[in-house]
Amino acid sequence: MSTQILDETRQPAEDVTNADSSASRADKSRSASRDKDAVILEEHIVEVISDSGEGAQRCGQSFGSIAARMGNGIWTVEIIPAEIQPPARSIAGASGIRIRLASRRVTNGGDEADLIVAFNEQVLLKRVRDNELKPGCIVLIENKWRHDQDAGIAASYAATIDKLIADGHGVHEIPMEEECLRYVDNAKRGKNMFVLGMLSAIYSLDLEAARNQVAFAFAKKSSAVVESNIKLLNAGHEWALENLDMCFRIPPSDVHEPQIVVNGNVSLGLGLMASGMEICAMYPITPATSASHYLSDVFHNVGGAVHQAEDEIAACAFAIGASYAGKCAATITSGPGFALKQETIGLAVMAEIPLVVINVQRGGPSTGLPTKAEQGDLLFACFGGHGDTPNVVMAAADIEDCFYSVIAARKIAETFNTVVVVLTDASLASAQQPYPRPKIDTDWLAPPINQNAVPEGAKPYDWDATTGLANRFIPGQPNGMHCLTGLAHDRMSRVAYEPDINEEGMRSRSLKLAALQKTLKTPLVYGGDEGDMLIVGWGSTKGAIEEAVDRLRADGHKVSSLHLKFLQPMASGIGDVLKRFKRVLTVESNWSDSLDDTIIDEENRRYSELAWLLRARYLVDIDCWSEVRGQPLKPGVIATAIREKLHQKGK
Amino acid sequence: MTMDAAAPHCLLGMFDEDYTLDDYKGAEPRWCVGCGDSAILAAVQRLCRDEQLAPEKTVFVSGIGCSSRFPHYMHTYGFHGLHGRALPVAEGIKLQRPDLHVFVITGDGDCCSIGTAHWIHAIRYNMDMTVLVLDNGIYGLTKNQASPTSPLGLKSNTTPQGTVLEPINPISVTLGIRNASFVAQAVDWIPELVHDIVDAAFQHKGLSFVRVLQRCPEYLDGRYDAWVKDPGKMLLLNHENGIQTSPALASVYKNHEIHDPADRNRAREIASTSDPIPVGVLYRNQSIPCYENPRGPDRLYTPDVVKGVLEKELDRFTIQAVGGGGD
Ligand SMILES: Cc1ncc(C[n+]2csc(CCOP(=O)(O)OP(=O)(O)O)c2C)c(N)n1
Numbered sequence: 001m002s003t004q005i006l007d008e009t010r011q012p013a014e015d016v017t018n019a020d021s022s023a024s025r026a027d028k029s030r031s032a033s034r035d036k037d038a039v040i041l042e043e044h045i046v047e048v049i050s051d052s053g054e055g056a057q058r059c060g061q062s063f064g065s066i067a068a069r070m071g072n073g074i075w076t077v078e079i080i081p082a083e084i085q086p087p088a089r090s091i092a093g094a095s096g097i098r099i100r101l102a103s104r105r106v107t108n109g110g111d112e113a114d115l116i117v118a119f120n121e122q123v124l125l126k127r128v129r130d131n132e133l134k135p136g137c138i139v140l141i142e143n144k145w146r147h148d149q150d151a152g153i154a155a156s157y158a159a160t161i162d163k164l165i166a167d168g169h170g171v172h173e174i175p176m177e178e179e180c181l182r183y184v185d186n187a188k189r190g191k192n193m194f195v196l197g198m199l200s201a202i203y204s205l206d207l208e209a210a211r212n213q214v215a216f217a218f219a220k221k222s223s224a225v226v227e228s229n230i231k232l233l234n235a236g237h238e239w240a241l242e243n244l245d246m247c248f249r250i251p252p253s254d255v256h257e258p259q260i261v262v263n264g265n266v267s268l269g270l271g272l273m274a275s276g277m278e279i280c281a282m283y284p285i286t287p288a289t290s291a292s293h294y295l296s297d298v299f300h301n302v303g304g305a306v307h308q309a310e311d312e313i314a315a316c317a318f319a320i321g322a323s324y325a326g327k328c329a330a331t332i333t334s335g336p337g338f339a340l341k342q343e344t345i346g347l348a349v350m351a352e353i354p355l356v357v358i359n360v361q362r363g364g365p366s367t368g369l370p371t372k373a374e375q376g377d378l379l380f381a382c383f384g385g386h387g388d389t390p391n392v393v394m395a396a397a398d399i400e401d402c403f404y405s406v407i408a409a410r411k412i413a414e415t416f417n418t419v420v421v422v423l424t425d426a427s428l429a430s431a432q433q434p435y436p437r438p439k440i441d442t443d444w445l446a447p448p449i450n451q452n453a454v455p456e457g458a459k460p461y462d463w464d465a466t467t468g469l470a471n472r473f474i475p476g477q478p479n480g481m482h483c484l485t486g487l488a489h490d491r492m493s494r495v496a497y498e499p500d501i502n503e504e505g506m507r508s509r510s511l512k513l514a515a516l517q518k519t520l521k522t523p524l525v526y527g528g529d530e531g532d533m534l535i536v537g538w539g540s541t542k543g544a545i546e547e548a549v550d551r552l553r554a555d556g557h558k559v560s561s562l563h564l565k566f567l568q569p570m571a572s573g574i575g576d577v578l579k580r581f582k583r584v585l586t587v588e589s590n591w592s593d594s595l596d597d598t599i600i601d602e603e604n605r606r607y608s609e610l611a612w613l614l615r616a617r618y619l620v621d622i623d624c625w626s627e628v629r630g631q632p633l634k635p636g637v638i639a640t641a642i643r644e645k646l647h648q649k650g651k
Numbered sequence: 652m653t654m655d656a657a658a659p660h661c662l663l664g665m666f667d668e669d670y671t672l673d674d675y676k677g678a679e680p681r682w683c684v685g686c687g688d689s690a691i692l693a694a695v696q697r698l699c700r701d702e703q704l705a706p707e708k709t710v711f712v713s714g715i716g717c718s719s720r721f722p723h724y725m726h727t728y729g730f731h732g733l734h735g736r737a738l739p740v741a742e743g744i745k746l747q748r749p750d751l752h753v754f755v756i757t758g759d760g761d762c763c764s765i766g767t768a769h770w771i772h773a774i775r776y777n778m779d780m781t782v783l784v785l786d787n788g789i790y791g792l793t794k795n796q797a798s799p800t801s802p803l804g805l806k807s808n809t810t811p812q813g814t815v816l817e818p819i820n821p822i823s824v825t826l827g828i829r830n831a832s833f834v835a836q837a838v839d840w841i842p843e844l845v846h847d848i849v850d851a852a853f854q855h856k857g858l859s860f861v862r863v864l865q866r867c868p869e870y871l872d873g874r875y876d877a878w879v880k881d882p883g884k885m886l887l888l889n890h891e892n893g894i895q896t897s898p899a900l901a902s903v904y905k906n907h908e909i910h911d912p913a914d915r916n917r918a919r920e921i922a923s924t925s926d927p928i929p930v931g932v933l934y935r936n937q938s939i940p941c942y943e944n945p946r947g948p949d950r951l952y953t954p955d956v957v958k959g960v961l962e963k964e965l966d967r968f969t970i971q972a973v974g975g976g977g978d
Pocket residue numbers: 715716717718719734757758759760761762785787789790791792793798
């Protein structure tokens with residue numbers, strides 16, 4: 001178990017707020033007295049699993065927010081069934097949330113769960129099957145099924161509990177519904193708040209903060225709804241204090257900066273607004289859509305608009321039109337939509353129109369795994385266009401990075417008049433993690449649309465011989481009239497098929513990537529500057545990879561990691577870093593052939609995507625390890641994989 | 652300053668700003684001799700001159716095809732984009748820049764085949780722009796393949812035995828979309844009416860859809876000869892809310908119908924006639940709202956305003972440690 005029990009005396013219990021109601025004083029004194037007996041932990045992974053519609057996610061998000069408010073590091077991962085209304089009590093219908101909370105900052109969802117609250121045994125079985133329970137996991141389960149009128153259900157429940165106990169898990173059967181019915185008529189609505197109360201008691205969270213959180217979560221509802229939920233919260237808290245003989249405390253670290261708690265998609269939306277982009281065209285596709293939901297709610301406040309187009313091609317063309325006529329615009333999508341946009345992306349590259357394309361990757365190919373995470377579009381993002389389409393590709397490494405990546409992307413797109421693809425994925429889309437509240441800088445915003453007259457004789461594609469850069473003329477600028485075209489063109493934007501002119505255009509567009517590359521800083525190595533193995537990753541896996549590196553280094557292995565934000569172009573200096581390590585391994589969440597398969601050998605092995613890129617560029621014999629299980633990579637799994645690689649002889 | 656001193660200056664200013672036909676002429680057209688596109692181009696250039704459109708405030712957006720070369724031949728801003736995608740590009744331009752005059756030039760393949768989804772939805776969005784479909788009933792640029800508007804039985808490179816499918820009627824289809832707000836038809840061989848119809852289209856607030864029957868002597872030679880030779884085979888639609896044929900033209904084209912463009916049912920009947928060929932405004936409805944996205948009230952979003960909004964948004968998500976901390 002990674003949770004460590006610390007010396008209790010190091011963490012004195014403290015009286016938290018100065019609330020004045022006698023009820024809350026009573027809660028507090030009782031909590032405080034329990035607090036003394038609380039087992040101090042560095043971290044715990046908690047899951048709440050239910051049928052969909054039972055509110056497990058809201059419960060978990062609130063729980064995470066309260067913990068974050070208290071200064072804990074958190075990372076929440078939604079567990080989403082594929083269907084909107086899967087059958088109740090079904091394994092496939094397991095819907096819920098994982099909350100990893102810790103004393104320090106958390107950068108990923110972690111390994112297996114320490115504690116699971118389940119609303120029925122079927123949804124719990126899903127987690128058991130997926131091996132998501134730590135040995136000795138604490139299970140809190142609704143016990144009403146034991147006496148269900150349907151003998152099959154009762155038997156299934158009993159058998160599951162017996163098996164869990166036999167497997168060494170700590171099972172607590174809880175009369176959730178029975179307790180809730182003492183306060184409300186319909187326990188299906190509200191059981192989640194009872195659970196929130198229990199969890200608050202178990203983890204010694206401040207009950208007042210929990211009440212505030214509930215009031216906040218139901219702010220849009222009537223006061224009766226808020227009251228009834230608070231009643232259930234109190235009831236759950238009370239019940240746990242009375243009946244459960246377990247109490248933990250995860251001392252918060254010393255965080256004083258204000259933090260914001262959002263998921264990756266909201267972070268993208270905030271970044272979009274902070275970048276000064278004003279138009280985001282999209283067509284609904286999981287897991288990208290929620291970013292546009294958020295934007296649709298607020299974008300008009302900054303004069304922006306979300307356009308839901310008739311398809312992804314139209315969305316991309318629309319964004320290109322908007323960019324062409326003014327400020328850089330964005331389009332947001334996922335794999336299948338990204339595929340449809342390729343021809344239009346090529347047009348923007350060819351005609352040198354700034355454009356930000358956000359691809360919240362999901363499992364592919366084809367419709368693939370719509371709700372699941374994968375990093376399968378890297379090579380496609382780099383080389384998806386027909387002909388030579390040098391566009392920029394960058395990837396967000398965590399929730400915070402979703403925000404800053406979009407701001408950087410807008411700036412790069414507009415400086416270099418090209419397309420910037422920002423890759424995130426399903427594991428960031430709905431995961432939440434607090435990060436320092438951004439200090440909004442108006443320099444991030446796009447400059448006003450240039451409407452000044454173009455100097456007499458200026459050319460629309462006056463490519464600089466060194467950097468390939470040219471100023472673009474925006475409609476409305478006197479003297480700037482020209483016909484932009486996706487056909488090969490000369491400096492006057494006239495269609496031109498002459499060999500020299502074609503090469504000049506190709507060269508100029510390509511040079512722009514080199515010009516950008518000159519401005520990129522070599523990424524820092526995590527761990528030691530040299531050693532036995534360097535792990536290279538990109539995108540959402542950063543936290544898990546670095547945690548794996550921490551564990552391996554703690555065991556004495558000379559392993560470090562390097563995380564790439566810019567995939568095309570890549571910063572200078574990376575080749576030198578690679579050479580300082582005896583071996584280099586990429587860790588990615590996409591397909592790679594395994595040499596363990598009988599017919600796979602060095603001559604036919606298909607590598608992971610970053611491995612292909614690095615091998616081609618740096619002529620280093622780079623190995624890869626990857627998984628495509630639709631789940632975020634776990635630090636423990638990565639560490640085990642690296643250990644195995646380290647033990648492999650030769651190579 | 653006295654009036655005397657100001658007058659010549661002001662006259663000079665007016666003279667400076669007078670755009671002539673030449674001001675709208677771009678590159679030398681490269682269409683085949685006798686191609687109907689040339690007459691349409693000339694009519695549109697005249698319209699720009701008559702309306703005195705500032706060239707820098709005017710954008711011609713097109714797709715790919717012979718017809719889509721059009722923007723190169725204008726001296727305005729032009730966007731010669733991708734096959735089928737002119738409409739969404741134009742919509743993006745218009746949403747970003749309502750101050751620009753947006754024209755879309757598309758072909759029958761461009762609009763009614765590869766761009767069909769965009770066509771239908773553009774009608775639905777009803778953004779303020781003028782759309783001309785230069786319908787020659789063939790794929791010109793790719794050299795003689797059947798198009799969705801090719802007449803039944805047409806022999807082409809892809810249909811050597813003749814096409815077997817009924818053509819799509821672009822104006823009937825457009826009239827079938829609830830939000831259609833302006834639908835008209837013109838023919839390249841009556842340039843005066845091309846001008847007048849495109850002018851009415853330009854004046855209309857909303858998306859105006861104009862199908863221009865265009866002759867392609869290269870691949871469909873003689874297709875409209877019967878109508879060109881016999882003005883009696885043309886049906887001119889007249890109305891004070893549409894266009895009014897000039898007396899000179901009326902004396903040649905004697906076949907008229909007073910058609911109120913508010914009458915959608917009659918418009919549908921007219922749309923389905925191919926002989927005589929109807930020319931004029933079939934349908935016009937000023938009351939269809941234009942697609943206006945929630946771009947927020949029309950005010951200046953200064954960096955400070957944007958920052959203020961962002962800070963408020965961040966407030967929503969900000970957590971301040973309430974207890975914890977301290978160790
Ligand atoms: C995606 C794509 N598919 C096919 C083409 C080839 N193509 C160019 S123009 C055209 C048809 C043009 O026909 P139409 O729109 O009627 O224009 P016209 O040349 O007749 O004016 C085709 C198929 C292309 N450029 N892009």
